[in-house]
Amino acid sequence: MATGSARKGLLVATLSTLVVAAFVAYTIGSSPAWPEVQKAFFNGRYFSTSLPAVAEAFTINVRLFILAELLILPIGLLIALARSITTPALAPIRIFATIFVDFFRGVPSILIIYVLGFGVPALQLDGVPKEPFFWALVTLVLIYSAYVSEVYRAGIESIHPSQERAARALGLTRVQALRYVVVPQAMRRVIPPLLNDFIGLQKDTALVSILGVVETFKQAQILKAASFNFTPLMTTALIFLIITIPMTRLVDRLAAKDRNAQLGGTR
Amino acid sequence: MSRGNARTAIGQPARMAVVLMAVAMFVAACGGSSASVSPSASTDTSCAPESLALKTAGVLTLSTDNPAYSPWFQGGNEGAEIWIGDYNNDPVKGQGYEGAVAYAIAEKLGFTTDKVTWIVTAFDQSFAPGDKTFDLFMNQVSIKADRAEAIDFSQGYYDVAQGVVTVEGSPIAGATSIAELKGAKLGTQIGTTSYDAIINIIQPDQEPAVFNTMDEAVAALDAGQIDGIVADVPTTFYMRDAQLSGGVIIGQLSGTGDGAEQFGVVLQKGSPLTACVNIAIDALKADGTLDALLLEWIGGSGSAPVIK
Numbered sequence: 001m002a003t004g005s006a007r008k009g010l011l012v013a014t015l016s017t018l019v020v021a022a023f024v025a026y027t028i029g030s031s032p033a034w035p036e037v038q039k040a041f042f043n044g045r046y047f048s049t050s051l052p053a054v055a056e057a058f059t060i061n062v063r064l065f066i067l068a069e070l071l072i073l074p075i076g077l078l079i080a081l082a083r084s085i086t087t088p089a090l091a092p093i094r095i096f097a098t099i100f101v102d103f104f105r106g107v108p109s110i111l112i113i114y115v116l117g118f119g120v121p122a123l124q125l126d127g128v129p130k131e132p133f134f135w136a137l138v139t140l141v142l143i144y145s146a147y148v149s150e151v152y153r154a155g156i157e158s159i160h161p162s163q164e165r166a167a168r169a170l171g172l173t174r175v176q177a178l179r180y181v182v183v184p185q186a187m188r189r190v191i192p193p194l195l196n197d198f199i200g201l202q203k204d205t206a207l208v209s210i211l212g213v214v215e216t217f218k219q220a221q222i223l224k225a226a227s228f229n230f231t232p233l234m235t236t237a238l239i240f241l242i243i244t245i246p247m248t249r250l251v252d253r254l255a256a257k258d259r260n261a262q263l264g265g266t267r
Numbered sequence: 268m269s270r271g272n273a274r275t276a277i278g279q280p281a282r283m284a285v286v287l288m289a290v291a292m293f294v295a296a297c298g299g300s301s302a303s304v305s306p307s308a309s310t311d312t313s314c315a316p317e318s319l320a321l322k323t324a325g326v327l328t329l330s331t332d333n334p335a336y337s338p339w340f341q342g343g344n345e346g347a348e349i350w351i352g353d354y355n356n357d358p359v360k361g362q363g364y365e366g367a368v369a370y371a372i373a374e375k376l377g378f379t380t381d382k383v384t385w386i387v388t389a390f391d392q393s394f395a396p397g398d399k400t401f402d403l404f405m406n407q408v409s410i411k412a413d414r415a416e417a418i419d420f421s422q423g424y425y426d427v428a429q430g431v432v433t434v435e436g437s438p439i440a441g442a443t444s445i446a447e448l449k450g451a452k453l454g455t456q457i458g459t460t461s462y463d464a465i466i467n468i469i470q471p472d473q474e475p476a477v478f479n480t481m482d483e484a485v486a487a488l489d490a491g492q493i494d495g496i497v498a499d500v501p502t503t504f505y506m507r508d509a510q511l512s513g514g515v516i517i518g519q520l521s522g523t524g525d526g527a528e529q530f531g532v533v534l535q536k537g538s539p540l541t542a543c544v545n546i547a548i549d550a551l552k553a554d555g556t557l558d559a560l561l562l563e564w565i566g567g568s569g570s571a572p573v574i575k
Contacts, residue, residue: 033397040396040417118483122490130492132476212454212476212487222477225458228394228417 039229046231050223054235057219061205064133064215068140068205069198075141076148081178083153097149104146109207113139117211132211144201151193155186192255199244199251216240314543316377321540322402327378329369330388330401331358336481337509338501338564339365339407349387354509358385364501364564365405365530368424371556372403372532375547390458393533394418402540404533407499409460418536421544423529424557429464429520430571432503433495434488435513442517445469445574452476454484454493460528461497468520469497485510501565518574 028034082097104112117135120128129135159182167177209218216236223232322328331340334355342362344350350357361370361380373383386401393404394417409427410420431448433439439451448469454476455461465475476493478484485506487493496506500519507514532548534541551557 036396118486118490121492122486124491130490132492210479210483212478212483212493214474214477218457218477221457222462225390226411226463227413229413230395 041230041234043229043231046223046227046229047235050220050232050235053223054216054219054232055239057214058216058236058239060133060208060213060215061202064137064140064205064208065198065202068137068144068201071137071141072144072148072201073194075145077152077183079145079149080152080156083149084156101146101149104143105150109139109143109204110210112143113207113210132208132213136205136208136211136213139207140201140204143204144197147197147200148194151190151197152186154193155190156182158189159185189258192251192258195247195251195254199247202244202247203240314376314546316382319376319540319543320538322400323384325382327373327376327383328386328400328402329358329373329383330386330393330404331365331406332390333387335363335366336502337363337505339363341366341564362564364425364560365407367560367564368551368557369403369405371551371560372544372547375550376543399535402534402538403544405530406533407530408533409528410531411460419534419538419541421532421534421541422548423526423531424548424551425530425561426526427460427523427528427530428500428571429461429468429497429523430500430503431495431497431517431520431574432506432511433515433517434511435515437488437491437494437515439494439517440515443572443574445520448495448517448574451494452492453495453497454478454487455497456481456484459498461499464520464523465497468522481506482510500571503571516571519571521573521575 079097082093085094116139121130164177167181206217208215220232220236335350340356340358340363342360344355344357347357358366449471452473453465457477484496
């Protein structure tokens with residue numbers, strides 16, 4: 001069906017993309033300073049020498065974002081639920097959760113990692129870890145739990161109140177209604193924004209470099225400073241893209257699927 | 268209906284085309300980088316102040332990073348607007364080894380103190396491609412062949428030796444040999460040749476910690492996150508005397524010093540000034556100025572035993 005117009009569309013899309021790409025390439029390439037910029041940022045020699053070291057250091061980032069995400073997902077949900085508590089006696093929990101979210105969403109991550117990563121170990125408390133990796137993990141979990149809790153909360157609040165009332169009418173308690181009716185529906189809706197935050201988390205693992213850990217960004221910086229050539233940073237950018245682009249596509253697809261499901265078969 | 272279908276049908280290949288094009292551009296951008304040849308330093312030895320190509324006519328624009336650390340820059344920062352904060356130093360004072368050498372070079376080039384101006388340049392900016400905003404950049408930059416592809420170096424004005432500093436109670440506090448440092452968690456600042464010294468000379472069992480500034484390395488040593496810091500010897504003395512509580516100098520790494528590594532002035536690649544700065548440094552070496560400044564600003568800080 002409609003293959004003719006599809007083929008024509010494809011042709012137009014390809015052509016216009018080519019024209020734009022050619023224009024951009026020409027504009028950049030015709031700049032008299034381009035050879036110098038190319039040598040400094042896209043240098044084949046430094047690309048191939050930096051790739052193994054930068055890729056190996058990336059395993060630290062991977063460990064960090066996987067561990068962090070495993071902690072963030074449940075903690076974020078707990079905070080979201082704490083914020084939706086309406087029982088007056090439990091108000092302190094709600095207030096604490098609100099302050100937590102306000103604080104960790106409001107302060108730049110880089111400042112939190114400084115204070116926790118350098119400040120807490122300096123207290124020299126027995127039994128408190130000094131490992132920078134540990135404090136980087138703590139920082140990312142705190143910040144992203146705050147973000148993710150808001151995603152969950154938005155998801156929970158997007159479920160029509162009639163759902164909870166119907167559940168209550170069937171004799172479920174408020175907790176049961178949340179557990180069996182509201183949260184499962186909310187979950188489906190929040191998966192795309194959660195993945196979005198997961199991508200943000202992956203990129204923010206570069207923050208651990210501040211604490212002296214030689215992860216991929218720091219490794220690239222070391223190589224850059226040794227050679228006065230910026231190509232190793234481009235190598236790292238490429239590695240991040242290889243991980244994040246498929247994930248972005250997955251988010252798009254899930255969002256589209258969700259949209260279709262919402263429309264209930266009107267395709 | 269059919270429009271909707273058509274859009275999904277072309278969306279996928281079009282996006283693929285964009286990705287492919289981006290990859291192709293990156294690969295193309297990486298190729299043929301040896302094609303450009305930078306002009307070699309001018310051999311024109313006319314170094315009179317009025318015939319020099321300067322950023323600002325008649326004024327020599329000097330530059331360093333902010334903060335400016337002792338003993339390279341000294342004299343504090345009273346009245347400073349840029350190099351502010353505790354322990355920072357205003358290079359305008361012309362004190363500290365690099366501060367004094369900068370003014371000595373300026374003088375040899377024919378610029379009196381009032382014809383010299385200072386601007387801040389972040390370390391990374393100093394070697395970024397494009398026109399520089401400074402004439403001369405002095406920030407304890409070690410001369411290396413790879414680096415010289417991006418910028419011009421003057422000849423060396425300081426022989427660098429790498430040293431190790433720690434604090435009392437650290438596992439390496441009593442160390443006298445490189446073997447005793449191998450098990451240590453060492454730290455240093457990014458972009459330093461101290462990092463190379465850790466990797467190549469000490470060859471520790473643990474990956475060194477690499478911080479964005481030496482201040483953070485000091486904080487980490489204070490907090491017990493690392494066992495020691497490797498830095499150039501004058502900096503280790505400064506850390507012991509001013510920054511660390513209970514700081515201990517372990518010594519100077521053998522194989523460093525003796526002219527193996529030198530600090531040079533950074534200039535724009537192909538700058539006609541480079542040859543003139545080299546002549547000025549030659550003159551400062553010949554008339555003993557460099558030795559005298561070394562003794563005045565660094566020589567007094569004591570000597571470190573050599574760690575073998």
